[in-house]
Amino acid sequence: MPATSPAHQQHLRRRRRTNRLLATAAGVLTAGALAAAALPGSASADENGGGKGKPHGHHPGRYQDVQLLSFNDLHGNLEPPTGSSGRVNEIQPDGTTKDVDAGGVEYLATHLREARKGNRYSITAAGGDMVGASPLLSGLFHDEPTVEALNGLGLDVSSVGNHEFDEGAQELARLQNGGCHPTDGCYTDKEFKGADFPYLAANVLDEKTKKPLLEPYWVWKKQGVRVGFIGVTLEGTPNIVSAEGVKGLSFKDEVETINKYAKELQRQGVKSIVALIHEGGFPASSSYNYDCDSPGAGDGISGPIADIAENVSPQVDALVTGHTHAAYVCTIPDPAGKPRTVTSAASFGRLYTDTTLTYDRATGDIARTAVKSANHVVTRDVPKAPDMTALIGKWSTLAAPIGNRPIGHISGDIGRDGTESPLGDLIADAQLAHGRTLDPETDLALMNPGGIRASLTYAASGAEGDGVVTFAEAFTVQPFANTVNLQDFTGAQLIQALKEQVSGPNQAAPKILQVSDGLTYTLDLTRTGADRVVTDSIRLNGEPVDPAATYRVATNSFLAGGGDGFPTLGEGTNDLVGADDLAALEQYLTANSSATDPIDPPKADRITIVR
CATH class of the missing domain: 3.60.21.10 (Metallo-dependent phosphatases)
Structure with missing residues (x-):
């Protein structure tokens, strides 16, 4: 009340x-x-x-x-x-x-x-x-x-x-x-x-x-x-x-x-x-x-x-x-x-x-x-509200020791826009790399697009320099504290999960999973429903996915529970839980970039789109 x-x-x-x-x-x-x-x-x-x-005293x-x-x-x-x-x-x-x-x-x-x-x-x-x-x-x-x-x-x-x-x-x-x-x-x-x-x-x-x-x-x-x-x-x-x-x-x-x-x-x-x-x-x-x-x-x-x-x-x-x-x-x-x-x-x-x-x-x-x-x-050509500036300043002071820590370097903006995004590919690659530290037999990684909340920008902001990725930036990208989970799926289940991107709950508003390096397929938007994923185009490291084979797949814990309309991803076996997804991204950026050798934005060419 x-x-x-x-x-x-x-x-x-x-x-x-x-x-x-x-x-x-x-x-x-x-x-x-x-x-x-x-x-x-x-x-x-x-x-x-x-x-x-x-209230005023007039008669309304x-x-x-x-x-x-x-x-x-x-x-x-x-x-x-x-x-x-x-x-x-x-x-x-x-x-x-x-x-x-x-x-x-x-x-x-x-x-x-x-x-x-x-x-x-x-x-x-x-x-x-x-x-x-x-x-x-x-x-x-x-x-x-x-x-x-x-x-x-x-x-x-x-x-x-x-x-x-x-x-x-x-x-x-x-x-x-x-x-x-x-x-x-x-x-x-x-x-x-x-x-x-x-x-x-x-x-x-x-x-x-x-x-x-x-x-x-x-x-x-x-x-x-x-x-x-x-x-x-x-x-x-x-x-x-x-x-x-x-x-x-x-x-x-x-x-x-x-x-x-x-x-x-x-x-x-x-x-x-x-x-x-x-x-x-x-x-x-x-x-x-x-x-x-x-x-x-x-x-x-x-x-x-x-x-x-x-x-x-x-x-x-x-x-x-x-x-x-x-x-x-x-x-x-x-x-x-x-x-x-x-x-x-x-x-x-x-x-x-x-x-x-x-x-x-x-x-x-x-x-x-x-x-x-x-x-x-909400244009930025008006005066800032002093009380909001003070509020941001108070909390920024508390967050600065954690948020300003540099964790990697990039050579340009890595965006999250598009059916397949450069940042989606980067995150999937990071989760695959983390999965292989837990189990070297990990084959691929899948990332839900809704879990990517912001782009990584090259231009300097706050305490960082151009191209520096801070922990605060990475946190903004992946704030959910999901873990990286490994599960076994048959090839048939993997194919079905990819089809669930454009069918069932996701038919009207497709949710296209971001895929790690090595997984490729064609998405034909001239078709309808699950047929938009072209089954015989799905390949891992150049080889067709075998419906009878077993594949070790890294996802975040949200997808591993069947979230975002992917029930098949909730049916994996031989579960192994790793670190949180933000830690996986940090580890990947730290291991694969430096000020003299920054990460380039991925090409986002793993999914072939037919319109």
Whole structure:
């Protein structure tokens, strides 16, 4: 039940500490205890509405514009992201496009604060994945720095995303409620206070209690205006998070859950409703300012969110989405055929969305015909927010002794973009090399593209020189602390795993595994389904893969558990667990590069693409 008055916030902090102490005395804070403490559905802001201005004494008119600022998939990117992760594509007036540098919470804070000026009715919401897969500055401290930054940004409410479960329900409870890390302790002389905003998880249930893990919805109130927010993450979260992270939890259908709580909000008299959905789509253009509603613009957005938007109850007035890291502001008809706004602000704090919701005081609902929305670039040509600069400085000082350590040298940028990426090849080679230190008979390595979170850039930044790779950079690339696992597979299983890249759960949005040196095959995109992997083209060191032979394969522990829609990779035998994947990358860079002989970017020519 977040509120904005200091006294109320102090009361909440006391209550949260009491809950934590009681849970500790009981032995462990379980997901069920978290749900019981959350009191689902009861939370609302006070009449001052999230601290955005004070009530005035005039008599309000019938229609009131409410500003909704939103963003998604920050992933702990407090400092400006580098390489392609720190740019957005922008359509120019003449129809050409250009890349614009974007992102960094020092700039995001300034842009949000400027956007709020003159808007007494302003709410800031997020679509999940605020933490997880974070750069070292945040990830090293279990994302406490990011939660502090979000508090400073004035975030009012957020849905959970799949990455909020990277470290499990107990750690998510700590991020919400505060307290020192159970093993690392406190990083500073002040106890971590937790999030000032509620995380919403309407479709995440404790398997024992069958109740939502966190509050399913939250209501913002100001001078008679009430807007409800329902938060869900994608139903398929267990397929893309480690089994330990979602242990004891079940994830329900997004549409059914949103519709259920929309009815509940309606019964409470809350008729203006926004859904925060950590699931997204794929726009017809990669430019953030592409008008997907213009005549002849194509199909707007495709993917899971299109189906969700078409089926979510008309009682919901707008959808704030995420997960796909795409940028779009589109309208999709609701089940009654009425246009409804669907937005996503890319990722890493590079964009924010400014939506105007016109609230009708006579009906308590949003006048949908008056909804306006646009994405805006978090440019770096504005003053940095001093409080964010101080926050980054504080945590950077703590991280510097670890993060600034050089571990290798590169001769140019090694990117992660493309069906097969140079960085994907490098990581697969590193895991193969590490696997052979455990078992010299290791044949190949496979790496999931989603586990590669950033590129390696040549240009100097911070304490490094040109071409120097620091531990902090490598951590940003591979922040998940997966282990390198060795397993035996038959050739038939290996072929099947490669086909799972483009079939089953991955048919609509293929996940192309990055492969180590020696493994080659053809991917024919003119075909459909599993046939896109050309079976007779699959070779290892020039020889066809024998379906009856046994191959020793290195993967990370996430893939070894069948993650990312690769069930066959969860069926390996003769398991052997090695070091974590970041250590494998560090060992490879250190052993194979120097200032005078840096690593060149791999050619990314192991997979032949037919289009």
